[in-house]
Amino acid sequence: MGSVIGTIKDTLSPLSSSPLSSSPLIKGVGGIKGGVGVLKIKCFRPFPADEILKILKPAKYIAVIDKSISLGHIGCLASDLKAVAQNKIKAKIQSFIVGLGGRDVTGEMIKKIIKLANKKSDKAQFIGKA
Numbered sequence: 635m636g637s638v639i640g641t642i643k644d645t646l647s648p649l650s651s652s653p654l655s656s657s658p659l660i661k662g663v664g665g666i667k668g669g670v671g672v673l674k675i676k677c678f679r680p681f682p683a684d685e686i687l688k689i690l691k692p693a694k695y696i697a698v699i700d701k702s703i704s705l706g707h708i709g710c711l712a713s714d715l716k717a718v719a720q721n722k723i724k725a726k727i728q729s730f731i732v733g734l735g736g737r738d739v740t741g742e743m744i745k746k747i748i749k750l751a752n753k754k755s756d757k758a759q760f761i762g763k764a
Contacts, residue, residue, distance in 0.1 A: 681718065
C-alpha cells in the first residue's frame with residue numbers, strides 16, 4: 635500500500651508473471667517464481683476484505699509491509715488483515731515495519747522481508763538498514 639509498492643515492484647520485476655487481480659480496489663502486481671507475489675491495496679477504507687481474502691487464500695505466508703505502527707501493536711494494515719482473515723485462511727500473516735520517519739525503503743529490505751516471511755513471529759518486525 636502506498637509509495638513502497640514501487641520499490642517492491644522494482645525489486646521483484648525481473649521474475650514477475652501475470653497480474654493477480656483486476657479489481658478496482660486492489661491491484662495484483664504479479665507472482666514470482668518460488669511462490670512470491672505482490673498485492674497492492676488501493677483502497678484502505680472501506681476495507682476490501684472479501685477481494686483480498688480470495689487472492690490470499692492459497693498463500694502459505696503473508697508478509698504485510700506497513701510504514702506506520704501503533705506502538706505495542708503491529709502495523710495498521712496487518713492488524714486489519716489479521717482481523718478479517720481469522721479462521722478464513724490458513725496463511726501465517728506477519729507484520730513488517732519499514733520506512734518510519736520518511737526513511738528510504740530499499741530493495742535489500744524487501745528481499746530480507748521475503749526471507750523472513752516464513753519465520754514464526756507474532757510481533758511486528760522492524761526492518762532497517764542496520
